[in-house]
Amino acid sequence: MNQQDFIRQMPGAESHLHGGTGLAYRLHLDPILLALLLILCAAGLVILYSASGQSMVNVEKQLVRFGLAFVVMFIFAQLDPIVYRRWSPWLFLLGVLALVCVLLFGTGAKGAQRWLHIPGLPRFQPSEFMKLVVPMMVAWFLSSRYLPPSFKAVLGALVIIFVPVLLILKQPDLGTSILIAAAGIFVLMFSGVRWRLVAGFGVLVASLAPVMWMFVMRDYQKQRVLTFLNPESDPLGSGWNIIQSKTAIGSGGMWGKGWLEGTQSQLDFLPESHTDFIIAVCAEEFGFMGVLALLFLYLLIVFRGLIIALNAQDSYGRILAGSLVMTFFIYVFVNIGMVTGILPVVGVPLPLVSYGGTSAVTLMAAFGVLMSIHTHKKMLSR
């Protein structure tokens, strides 16, 4: 009945969505998503110029990274989703191995080991790689099974998720492990895991929180949570960042102080202004309206991604695409949430706006996968 109607609608919706056989389609690109991403990157560069003290150096570097990221996206878009699916377990095993290596031989700064140096290769962060691979692996694991997944399958998926998450927590990198856990859990949610299990899992996490606090979390992570709960307790120390970012955002008002006119950001009161706290610069200089506009842009990308996921051909593509899009949203939410003081400060950058190459490349790779899922359907059916 309804089911039938739904199936019948699909081919038409498809052709409507990706416009048949245009140039973009042949290049395996989604023009709408691509346009939104380009606008976002351009807006990001404008904010970054102001946030890095009106220096072109950072902007130029970021531009180069964006170029690289778009190339990566383009390459990822060319690969057939079948390839991803087939390679998921092997990539996952490779990733876990790399994470173990990071813990054993990794390098890094500020007491965290995040980087892996392999002679002959540029150094890289295996945890970034896992942001893509964990949802792929969970999607592979679940999509080959009967959905909604059984209790056993859910347990299996949770093991797949939390092995790398715990390895990354050990580095320690709270921000990335949260994002990866979120990515894995979104796959579970999209696979139709029963609400009973979700509720049970929620209770489990709640009861695990004190255990985490006592045995897993590092002192600096605890400090961040404590500071989040009461930033005024140490206004010049760890509370400084959040107080200054709230001041920057709040003083922006409705229309902001104007581009390059933000006193908090231009006079160095706002720490990390060009990386994790860059939304505060945007909020200070472009005001409430500016942030709303940026949020709207993010929402458009998310909605476009959800539509792509909705129209994917098989379960693997669907739940993977859905999870990647939702993880992208979580990026935005956690970043703005922590800068505005409703979430503790965890190191999550604002996607495609914060200065930094690694996250840009990973994000664009994810969008590449999304486009691949979107544009390889016909070929598959033929």
Add this chain to the structure above:
Amino acid sequence: MKSDRRLKDSHREKRIYVFRTFIAFVFVMLLTSALVYRLYDLQIVNNQHFQTLSDKNRMQLESIAPNRGLIYDRNGILLADNQPVFSVTITPENTKSIEKTIGAIQDIISLSPGQIKRFNKRLKRTRRPFQSVVLKSKLTEQEIARIEVRRHQLQGVNIKAELARHYPFGMDTAHSIGYVGRINEKELGKVDEVNYSATNYIGKLGVERFYEAELHGQVGFQKVETNASNRVLRVLDRTPPVPGINLILHLDTRLQKKASELLGTRRGAVVAIDPRSGGILALVSAPSFDPNAFVTGIDYQSYAALRDSLDLPLFNRAIKGQYPPGSTIKPIIGFGGLDSKVANREFSIWDDGKYQLKNDERIYRDWKRRGHGRINLDSAITQSCDIYFYDLAFKLGVDQMSKYLGYFGFGHNLAVDISEARAGILPTREWKRALKGRAWYPGDSLNLGIGQGFMLATPLQLATATAVIANRGQWVSPVLLKSVADDQGKPKLEAKVAMRYREVESKGLEVENPEDMEFVVQAMSNVMHSKKGTARRSGSRSKYKMAGKTGTAQVVGIKQGEKYDAEALDERHRDHALFVGFAPMNDPKIAVAVIVENGGGGSTTAAPIARALFDAWLLDYGELYPGGGVE
């Protein structure tokens, strides 16, 4: 894998997926709403609060110290000005290592361990980031040059200039105008915190302290924009400071220096007053000290040397030294006798060198062993006869003597702008009962009659009393401040500083019979000019007439039957030499009190100093206009 073997139902999967996407959509909208609400709360609802916080961050109010008012003497000569002093400072945030930086500076200029210790102490105090800390102040030009040459190697090292008080005449004016020093916590608690927010120095003593409010001025402010490292980027708003008021004193630097020279290495004090105005022309206490050393902070050893010196250079004898006035008060006692009709001008006694009260074994002696023979009031003052004044003191009694001495300002600090001056002691019956617990004996009166015993007076009080005699009984309060000056040191007419004067009782008296006063003045003139006058050597060959009185104050009591032998006594046990006088006699322009500690007799040590000052003031500096009493 032995998992679920049920057949996959792709339609059902899809249906579930659509529903889950709807849930995801709701989830996204909910979280986004939370963010929007939060942003709305911060940016719209609480915008004003955060705007204030952000302004507080970047804008700082800096206070600017006003320039301290200058002090001039009566002739427009600068007695206290402000000169730049240079200090080398370190900004810890700009150095790589403070120890290494100090080491590098030490290679260039000398640093004492004490200076490094004090630097470390200052470093530990709470300060704002990027605030510099003084390492060594009062740099010489050579030191400045040496540091400047190597500045590029010394990161975080700066040379800071500030205005500090400078006293061009140093020792000569230390006791008359006082000095300023670094403000301490106790003083900070007393002054207006806002007005002193940029001030480093405060008047510690003398004119500098008394007129602190006038000299200090009004603090200025500037609103500056700073970045997070506290670097000033621009000045947004500025209220300039109002400099302190420039003061002109009655002091005459030439006379002041002259008096210092005349005292030389002896311990003593000189106070010269213009009897017409009460203006203090000279206020000297010897030995003195260099006030410039106290301004930026004296090192402990130098301070200890000054503090522990037996000569007490830090002690201001002119206003704080309390001495028995000795015979210098005899003219006042004599006038008291005439005015109260206890004595008359002709009455005489026979002086054989001894005086005895009825029913008293004790013999009161004259300074001249064999006595002066037949003597009246005039010759008693001229020759400083003690026996006559024993007799007069006995007849007058303590009450009358205290009353008359009080008219001339003894027993109180009557200087309107010297708050540190001591009051001396004017003994009365009540005073003795309260302090000594005993009744007043007639013998006490005899001692008071010749200025010995309980009575004590400061050189400032003696000079004031002499000025009142010069004014023929009309009171004049001693005062240092003459007027205020504009920027060029020119006097301004509208001098309202008198409002700051201390409230003092007006003394002096209505002389019923002016000839009585004139008679006493004539007797004082005889001291200088008659053949038997005690100070005749100091009064001889003068172009003008002067009036004076010598005095000698005992430092150690002489036992009954013992003879005073200056030669045999230890130098510090010798008598103090005193002299008071004014000139010209009939149109007085200067009244002087001189005390030379352990100087022996007043006529030999103290009177010549006064004569030299009279000559300097009246002749050399031209205060004596033609026909003004020149003989």
